[in-house]
Structure formats: structure tokens, C-alpha cells
Amino acid sequence: MIGNAESTGLVAVRPLAEGQSFGPRTIGVDRSRIVRYAGASTDFNPIHWSDRHAVAAGMDGVIAHGMWTMGAALGAVVGWIGDPGAIRSQRARFTRPVLVPDTDEGTTIEVSGVVISADEDSATIKLDVIHNGQSVLGRVEVVVDNQAPREGETA
Amino acid sequence: MSQTPQQTPGLSPEHVGRRYPATEPYIVSAAKIAEFATALADDSAAYRGPDPVAPPTFAMVIAAQAWSRLFDDPDLALRLDHTIHADQSFEWVRPLRAGDAVTATLEITSVRNRRGTDIIGLEVSLDTPDGEHLATATSTLWHTGEDAA
Numbered sequence: 310m311i312g313n314a315e316s317t318g319l320v321a322v323r324p325l326a327e328g329q330s331f332g333p334r335t336i337g338v339d340r341s342r343i344v345r346y347a348g349a350s351t352d353f354n355p356i357h358w359s360d361r362h363a364v365a366a367g368m369d370g371v372i373a374h375g376m377w378t379m380g381a382a383l384g385a386v387v388g389w390i391g392d393p394g395a396i397r398s399q400r401a402r403f404t405r406p407v408l409v410p411d412t413d414e415g416t417t418i419e420v421s422g423v424v425i426s427a428d429e430d431s432a433t434i435k436l437d438v439i440h441n442g443q444s445v446l447g448r449v450e451v452v453v454d455n456q457a458p459r460e461g462e463t464a
Numbered sequence: 465m466s467q468t469p470q471q472t473p474g475l476s477p478e479h480v481g482r483r484y485p486a487t488e489p490y491i492v493s494a495a496k497i498a499e500f501a502t503a504l505a506d507d508s509a510a511y512r513g514p515d516p517v518a519p520p521t522f523a524m525v526i527a528a529q530a531w532s533r534l535f536d537d538p539d540l541a542l543r544l545d546h547t548i549h550a551d552q553s554f555e556w557v558r559p560l561r562a563g564d565a566v567t568a569t570l571e572i573t574s575v576r577n578r579r580g581t582d583i584i585g586l587e588v589s590l591d592t593p594d595g596e597h598l599a600t601a602t603s604t605l606w607h608t609g610e611d612a613a
Binding site for chain 1: 500502505520524528550556558
């Protein structure tokens with residue numbers, strides 16, 4: 310019964326084993342959040358806050374920063390394994406924009422992950438990042454430290 | 465070194481290996497870490513309190529400072545509004561912590577052209593001024609020239 314307990318559980322205990330999974334975890338994003346991200350990241354490209362500029366750039370409207378989506382997706386992994394210090398690498402391809410409507414409720418991404426390989430040193434987690442039923446990040450892989458956290462280490 | 469004087473500016477494979485001077489040290493602050501984590505809707509305790517670490521993708525905030533070196537390079541004639549960030553990867557040695565001073569050093573690692581679009585590979589190394597390597601941020605950018613649109 311690989312994955313079932315982890316799918317509903319909030320936190321996985323390392324070492325991870327191949328086939329363990331989590332999610333989908335839903336993360337909300339509205340205009341306020343991406344304006345915050347623009348300020349926090351200092352990426353002030355106007356396609357992330359102005360419909361006028363976004364449309365001129367060929368979008369249907371304001372879109373989230375690709376790095377917001379990548380960072381939020383990684384946040385789901387950190388939430389699962391409990392320790393940002395265990396993240397060794399991440400890669401992602403920006404395949405589709407996340408359109409963020411100017412509404413109170415905004416929109417969401419859903420993040421799920423599955424361990425595709427693991428040994429006693431590291432584990433590789435493949436992520437699916439879905440918005441409106443479509444994948445928005447391609448080839449998302451996160452490599453984490455796979456040793457059991459040492460006594461006294463923050464989890 | 466020895467560019468022919470009549471050459472027009474523009475990216476070409478001869479720019480592979482071009483490396484820019486490191487950026488001025490960026491001082492990571494607890495306030496900025498908390499702001500960044502909040503923007504990611506991430507309430508992890510590791511990002512808050514008196515001695516926080518930064519969310520891993522915070523590395524991009526500092527790496528992006530080195531990108532401006534690239535867009536300011538008159539030889540390349542790149543335009544930010546013609547640029548698409550196609551993919552991104554990171555390798556982290558350890559989390560960035562409040563108080564870290566971090567420099568970013570950018571190198572152009574590949575240049576290809578496909579039907580009028582330049583495909584540019586970049587590598588940004590994040591290090592402390594003392595030479596401790598902290599992270600590497602690797603990116604692919606697509607740059608569309610005026611004539612290709």
C-alpha cells in the first residue's frame with residue numbers, strides 16, 4: 310500500500326522510500342499574493358501586476374511569476390519532509406503560465422509528489438504542479454537528503 | 465578581445481564562457497526572509513523567529529542581481545521584454561541564513577540559435593565574500609530578436 314498513508318499524512322519521516330507520495334496540496338494565489346512576491350523577490354516585471362502589460366505580452370491577463378510557482382511547489386515538499394535544509398536541488402521547466410484573475414478568491418495550484426528513486430544518501434521526488442487541470446511546470450524534480458534527521462535537528 | 469570594429473552587437477556563441485564580476489555582497493535579513501516566505505504562502509517555522517533560514521528559492525533573489533549584468537552588457541544587446549525564462553534549476557550546499565553576505569557571479573555557459581530565438585544557458589554561483597560556496601542557480605533563457613517576431 311505504497312503512498313496511501315503518506316498521501317493523507319502531513320509529514321513524512323526520512324528516509325523516504327521509492328513510491329512514497331504526498332498531495333495533492335492546494336496552494337491559493339491571488340493578485341495580492343503575487344504583488345507580495347514581486348516585492349519580496351524584487352521581480353517587478355509588469356506582466357505580474359498589470360493586465361495591460363500582460364495582454365501586450367501575449368497573455369490573457371496577469372500571470373504569476375514562474376519562480377513563485379516553483380517556490381510554492383518546493384514549499385509543499387518542505388512541508389512534507391519538514392526541513393528546508395534537506396533540500397539539495399530542484400529543477401523545473403516553465404511550461405504554462407498561471408493566470409491570476411482579479412477576484413477575491415484568486416486561483417490555486419495543486420502540488421503532488423512521488424519518490425521516484427531513493428537510497429541511503431538521497432531521494433528524488435518528482436512533482437506534478439497542476440493549475441486548472443493542466444500541468445504548469447515540467448520535469449520538476451527535487452533531490453533531498455535522505456538520512457534520518459539526527460537527534461536534536463529541527464524538523 | 466579582438467572584435468572586428470564593424471561587428472553589430474548581438475549574442476553569439478563566442479560569448480560562451482563570458483563571466484561577469486561578482487555582485488556586491490547581499491546581506492540576507494530575517495525581515496526579507498519572512499516577507500519571501502509569506503509571499504510563497506509558506507508558514508514553516510524555519511523561516512521565522514530570531515534565527516531563520518531562507519526558503520530555498522530565495523537564492524533567485526540574489527541570482528537575479530547578477531542577471532542585470534547580462535542585460536546591461538552592450539555587446540549582447542539583450543532586451544528583458546524579449547526574454548522568456550524557460551527553465552531553472554538550483555543546487556544548494558546549505559540554506560541561506562539571516563546575516564549571510566552573498567555575492568552572485570554569472571557565467572554564460574551556452575548559446576544556441578533556433579529559428580531566430582537565442583537559447584542562452586546561464587550559471588550563477590552564490591558564494592560568501594570569504595569564498596564559501598552556497599548555491600548554484602542554472603537557467604535557460606529564450607531571447608527573441610526583433611526580426612524573429
